[in-house]
Amino acid sequence: xxxxxxxxxxxxxxxxxxxxxxxxxxxxxxxxxxxxxxxxxxxxxxxxxxxxxxxxxxxxxxxxxxxxxxxxxxxxxxxxxxxxxxxxxxxxxxxxxxxxxxxxxxxxxxxxxxxxxxxxxxxxxxxxxxxxxxxxxxxxxxxxxxxxxxxxxxxxxxxxxxxxxxxxxxxxxxxxxxxxxxxxxxxxxxxxxxxxxxxxxxxxxxxxxxxxxxxxxxxxxxxxxxxxxxxxxxxxxxxxxxxxxxxxxxxxxxxxxxxxxxxxxxxxxxxxxxxxxxxxxxxxxxxxxxxxxxxxxxxxxxxxxxxxxxxxxxxxxxxxxxxxxxxxxxxxxxxxxxxxxxxxxxxxxxxxxxx
Amino acid sequence: xxxxxxxxxxxxxxxxxxxxxxxxxxxxxxxxxxxxxxxxxxxxxxxxxxxxxxxxxxxxxxxxxxxxxxxxxxxxxxxxxxxxxxxxxxxxxxxxxxxxxxxxxxxxxxxxxxxxxxxxxxxxxxxxxxxxxxxxxxxxxxxxxxxxxxxxxxxxxxxxxxxxxxxxxxxxxxxxxxxxxxxxxxxxxxxxxxxxxxxxxxxxxxxxxxxxxxxxxxxxxxxxxxxxxxxxxxxxxxxxxxxxxxxxxxxxxxxxxxxxxxxxxxxxxxxxxxxxx
Numbered sequence: 001x002x003x004x005x006x007x008x009x010x011x012x013x014x015x016x017x018x019x020x021x022x023x024x025x026x027x028x029x030x031x032x033x034x035x036x037x038x039x040x041x042x043x044x045x046x047x048x049x050x051x052x053x054x055x056x057x058x059x060x061x062x063x064x065x066x067x068x069x070x071x072x073x074x075x076x077x078x079x080x081x082x083x084x085x086x087x088x089x090x091x092x093x094x095x096x097x098x099x100x101x102x103x104x105x106x107x108x109x110x111x112x113x114x115x116x117x118x119x120x121x122x123x124x125x126x127x128x129x130x131x132x133x134x135x136x137x138x139x140x141x142x143x144x145x146x147x148x149x150x151x152x153x154x155x156x157x158x159x160x161x162x163x164x165x166x167x168x169x170x171x172x173x174x175x176x177x178x179x180x181x182x183x184x185x186x187x188x189x190x191x192x193x194x195x196x197x198x199x200x201x202x203x204x205x206x207x208x209x210x211x212x213x214x215x216x217x218x219x220x221x222x223x224x225x226x227x228x229x230x231x232x233x234x235x236x237x238x239x240x241x242x243x244x245x246x247x248x249x250x251x252x253x254x255x256x257x258x259x260x261x262x263x264x265x266x267x268x269x270x271x272x273x274x275x276x277x278x279x280x281x282x283x284x285x286x287x288x289x290x291x292x293x294x295x296x297x298x299x300x301x302x303x304x305x306x307x308x309x310x311x312x313x314x315x316x317x318x319x320x321x322x323x324x325x326x327x328x329x330x331x332x333x334x335x336x337x338x339x340x341x342x343x344x345x346x347x348x349x350x351x352x353x354x355x
Numbered sequence: 356x357x358x359x360x361x362x363x364x365x366x367x368x369x370x371x372x373x374x375x376x377x378x379x380x381x382x383x384x385x386x387x388x389x390x391x392x393x394x395x396x397x398x399x400x401x402x403x404x405x406x407x408x409x410x411x412x413x414x415x416x417x418x419x420x421x422x423x424x425x426x427x428x429x430x431x432x433x434x435x436x437x438x439x440x441x442x443x444x445x446x447x448x449x450x451x452x453x454x455x456x457x458x459x460x461x462x463x464x465x466x467x468x469x470x471x472x473x474x475x476x477x478x479x480x481x482x483x484x485x486x487x488x489x490x491x492x493x494x495x496x497x498x499x500x501x502x503x504x505x506x507x508x509x510x511x512x513x514x515x516x517x518x519x520x521x522x523x524x525x526x527x528x529x530x531x532x533x534x535x536x537x538x539x540x541x542x543x544x545x546x547x548x549x550x551x552x553x554x555x556x557x558x559x560x561x562x563x564x565x566x567x568x569x570x571x572x573x574x575x576x577x578x579x580x581x582x583x584x585x586x587x588x589x590x591x592x593x594x595x596x597x598x599x600x601x602x603x604x605x606x607x608x609x610x611x612x613x614x615x616x617x618x619x620x621x622x623x624x625x626x627x628x629x630x631x632x
Contacts, residue, residue: 066359070407070408078450079363079386079407080363115358118359221609221610221628222629225631251604252604253598253603255359255411257410264408271603281593282412282435300609301607304609305607305609
């Protein structure tokens with residue numbers, strides 16, 4: 001554990017950024033986002049959380065997968081080649097514990113026993129996650145209730161505590177120790193540790209919401225699927241997709257080919273289960289054509305399907321972005337509790353026939 | 356090994372299957388022999404056909420692993436990629452990514468009687484299965500096939516199915532919904548009705564069912580009435596797909612992915628999942 005003054009920390013970060021890609025929170029207009037540290041970039045560590053999650057650092061919103069020539073005279077015409085990518089080692093500095101936890105959730109999808117997503121897993125292995133403990137969780141935050149916490153070390157290589165004049169930094173993994181060696185600073189004192197402990201207690205006390213996740217996890221999938229609430233719950237949704245766009249644990253993507261004259265690219269883009277085309281068959285049939293089915297899919301995926309498949313809790317890190325930015329005030333916490341408290345005869349939930 | 360990278364392949368032959376010319380079979384060969392070696396599959400699996408400049412489309416493998424040196428894919432002209440594919444020529448270069456998904460339960464099927472129920476252009480992986488079983492005939496009991504289309508001109512693999520009809524080691528029941536052809540010697544009637552009429556016993560039998568949703572919907576109760584248990588009925592499903600490896604998120608039914616955990620599911624497995632397909 002080290003203690004380092006904020007000015008010194010920033011100077012060291014700029015030095016490190018000569019050899020690594022360093023991502024830092026930056027204030028832009030009315031919100032924060034993660035940007036690569038360059039000479040003209042001023043990091044700002046006094047933020048609640050970034051509006052955009054850092055998921056794009058490992059999983060860009062749009063990414064070239066392959067490129068190819070469509071020129072008949074080219075001997076390699078129509079043969080896909082992997083697109084060049086920058087795989088330099090990178091450090092995310094100041095990631096909130098909820099967003100670090102989110103990467104652990106997303107890892108379940110991209111790093112499976114059967115298949116590995118080559119780009120996500122490579123970037124993940126090259127990334128050092130330096131967390132910034134959350135002194136002031138917002139009213140929309142509920143990390144503590146979903147297996148994380150404002151001071152949680154889950155998915156982090158090191159964690160920083162903002163003690164006002166400087167950061168107390170705790171290394172968690174070897175990668176974190178390397179970072180700490182580069183940052184330097186003084187050996188932490190007892191008063192620093194006590195202050196951090198006090199901040200942790202205060203932060204955790206701010207997250208008061210009562211979430212009945214265990215009750216919901218116990219309910220049979222089919223019974224929750226058939227719940228009576230989906231029509232009314234989905235009524236206000238305008239399927240804009242901001243929840244999936246901002247969500248650090250939403251990973252769905254689309255693959256498209258783009259042609260520019262005699263060459264083309266295969267590209268993958270973020271996609272969203274909120275859009276009807278996401279599941280539209282070429283025949284015109286759509287298993288999730290109606291809005292309530294898509295809203296149901298989003299919540300069922302996070303709250304039932306993901307836990308059922310991976311047995312690792314729900315697919316949500318409690319960052320609260322979907323609650324803050326939903327234009328129609330949909331609140332996943334309310335839906336969790338509605339489903340958990342729903343009274344249904346669970347014994348007749350087994351279905352034997354389609355529709 | 357990048358699971359998104361297709362193996363380059365050449366279109367060797369294009370066979371127009373149906374009289375509306377909407378369904379064609381593409382005979383493809385890998386450009387590089389090492390890719391053919393890597394592409395080990397079993398009937399029931401599919402692959403992503405990659406058309407550079409257009410995209411990819413998941414198509415069931417219609418050839419059998421016993422047919423060496425090429426792969427067959429039967430493609431209905433339906434969307435953006437398949438429409439383009441239908442305008443391509445023999446000799447053109449495309450890509451094959453796979454094999455993907457879970458095949459029919461071949462270990463479980465050994466020593467059992469097999470009932471195959473197919474409808475329309477969903478007969479592709481069932482053709483693969485039939486060719487595969489006829490090549491390994493001793494491993495299976497009685498093989499019965501009910502295959503139907505709306506009219507004779509829409510039946511796939513016509514030459515083969517009428518040859519199988521003459522064989523004694525496979526029991527073929529070819530049917531059409533309707534026909535005005537006075538020389539039609541086979542059945543007339545919907546697939547579920549022909550199944551009900553021709554299949555009398557489910558004893559020691561596994562049923563493989565692949566067809567349009569409406570055929571599946573009406574065939575299920577018939578099979579259950581004959582005495583098939585949900586564990587012995589296997590269905591092959593379709594979904595819009597992109598990645599084919601369980602990552603892009605769109606083809607799920609409950610917590611299962613049609614691309615990776617399917618496309619073949621037993622009815623017992625499907626009964627545990629939300630009916631959203």
